[in-house]
Amino acid sequence: MADPALPGAATLIRVVAGSTFREAVRSRTFLGLLIIFAVCVGLSRIVGWVSSTDGNIVTTDLVMSLQAIIGVLVAVATGTALVQSEITNKTLYTVISRPIARWQFVVGKYLGLAAGLALGQAAMLAIGLAYLAATGAEVHRWLLLAGLLTLVEVLVMAAVSLCWTALSSPLLAAVLGLATWFCGHAVTSLPELIHHLKGWQLVVAAGLASLVPNLGQFAYRNQAVYQLPLGWADLAQRLGYGALWIALLVTLTVVVFRRKHL
Amino acid sequence: MDAVITFQGVSFTYRGNWLQRISALKRVDLDVPAGSAFGFLGANGAGKSTSIKLLTGLLHGHCGRVALFGSELAGSDADRRLRARLGYLPEHPFFYDNLRVDEYLAYLARLSGLSAGGITAACERVYQLLDLGDLRRRMLRSFSKGMRQRFGLAQAIIHQPDLLVLDEPFSGLDPLWRARFREVMALERGRGATLFFSSHILSDVEDLCDRYAVIDHGSVLEQGRIADLLGQAPMILTGSGPAPAGAADAGGGEWRLPFPEGEREARLAALPPGARILRLERQKVALEDWFVARIRATHGAGVKLGDMSHG
Incomplete structure (x- = not known):
């Protein structure tokens, strides 16, 4: 047979992403977590009833937080399994032996997972907002913006988990992924914690903080519940910040994966 | 005949715990001529799969020269063009559970460079060869071991590669499907493909192959023609x-x-x-008997069929 015309990088990445997306959204975990989210959203009304403050505000806050928590858990679980399970199950043998570069495989896998996570987040947001509307809570555009920023947080966490799994075992990667999530939110309060530091202590503290993504950038949900506005420039800056972290983490994963023995 | 696969002084070492190094291949020399059916024989852990993984790009960082179709594998993007001409069936193949047969084949065919139109025709061809037509809408998670093996061969030949690398292709197959696999391999060879496969079922190697190599503890003990080997019988x-x-x-x-x-x-x-x-x-001597005797005489001067005691 003559040399076939090889598909370009964009085609290969799209093909891998498409297959990963199909595989992800058909998994039972995906459907199961949507059901768990729907059940939790239903139960959130009870908290609203027993709350001393405005029940609708509490329910809205809970629905938006649930979307973030379940989204992050799914991102950590699937991000850690994304490439590592392919190595363990040897499913990548028939893929990597084809004319595809390893970086194209990793990027395609991440984009496919990102698409699956985006669909999941959209479904959760739709369920949550439909429930809020049905129960008389106010549904406004700030909630949609909060949902969008939560999606970025989830995508950053998927990239964090993917990167950790390239450097360690899946279990350790999941633990480190969740630890990164806690640190990423703690970094938001760092200026208040380190304002008394000076000199090298301040440099070290700031340096360490820069090693984890500041996930507080994406936690707009609490403000959104009270309809506190978010400017376009601010939104663009947060989206850009998330995209930069994703690019950095996926690049790190590629560097490690290129050298990995399969 | 030009060599489709060439190993020249190839050594490969795995990293073990801490500073431990495990030598999997030791200065392996191997030549697989174009158009041949090459049986790669060796006990478990002898170095067969490591050699195959070096060929297929799953491992890198070896010493020596590994070449496909006369061009050295450099571990760079240039290798892609060589790998496009290769079909690979891994040992005990695993596939994504939540993809259908037709989706999976189309996915892998697309990665191999087939166009959308070419994929339909290629899928129909392998459906016929491996009786997968009725299963095309089934998810792979519902497949038995033998069915997975059939799917594995289908994905390896879907792009009509010039070289088929098959790691234990007959594993998990009943006698009927073993016979069908042999027919499919003969068809592929008739098309001009070179077959390179490892197998523990040496009667299949004897039936299918015209050349062989024996690897043991990471070293190739000998290689040559099956006819010459069997012709040594007294x-x-x-x-x-x-x-x-x-x-x-x-x-x-x-x-x-x-x-x-x-x-x-x-x-x-x-x-x-x-x-x-x-x-x-x-004297009728099975390749299997010779192989066992050869491995038992590890690293000794070659065992000839005439040296074997049974009749």
């Missing part, structure tokens, strides 16, 4: 009546006497009066 003289010295009883009043090339006249002269020659034939 001639056996079968007769009846009084048995000459050194003959073994073959039952039914017959005896059998080894009849080596250089001693034929002496053996004939030593036949006792009344002895009757019935036939002279080459």
